[in-house]
Amino acid sequence: MDEQSLNKVPSQEVRQWAMFCHLAALAGMVIPFGNLLGPLILWQMKRENSPFIDEQGKEALNFQITVVLAFVVCFFLAFIVIGVFLAGLVGIGALVLLIIASIKANEGKSYRYPFCLRLIK
Structure with missing residues (x-):
């Protein structure tokens, strides 16, 4: 991404979908491997809509x-x-x-998990 798009705050809808990519992991409390399937499905559905959703979806899945x-x-x-x-x-x-x-995704801030293997680039 270029510097101009990094400084631009994503729209409320984009921020919500990025937040949902992270929260979708809570599906693992109900469905076996839901913690993997939830972020994967949301990321696959919404990654084309915004680079921010794409980035946060990959981060959540990783x-x-x-x-x-x-x-x-x-x-x-x-x-x-x-x-x-x-x-x-x-x-x-x-x-x-x-x-x-x-919370960070809903604020429009890019979040990178510590201690995370980044297998999906």
Whole structure:
């Protein structure tokens, strides 16, 4: 993106869809792998509408992929007990970061998750 489009605040509708891309991960509380499917579906539907939605949708999806991988590691570490505690920390951390990202996206600010593997470019 050029510098002029970076300084421009996205419209309210664009900001809401970017926020929904992050919040769609909460579908994982209801549907197995919903934390991956929610952001993926919204990003695929709305990425053509705005570069901001495209960027935040990719960021949300990359973070949820990272969270799933972290839970897989925790599953294997559960056999030596520490994985149970780590899974709790990963869950709480993911929820807090998801809320922060949603708020930033709704403000029109680009958010990048820390500790995130960026597999989708």
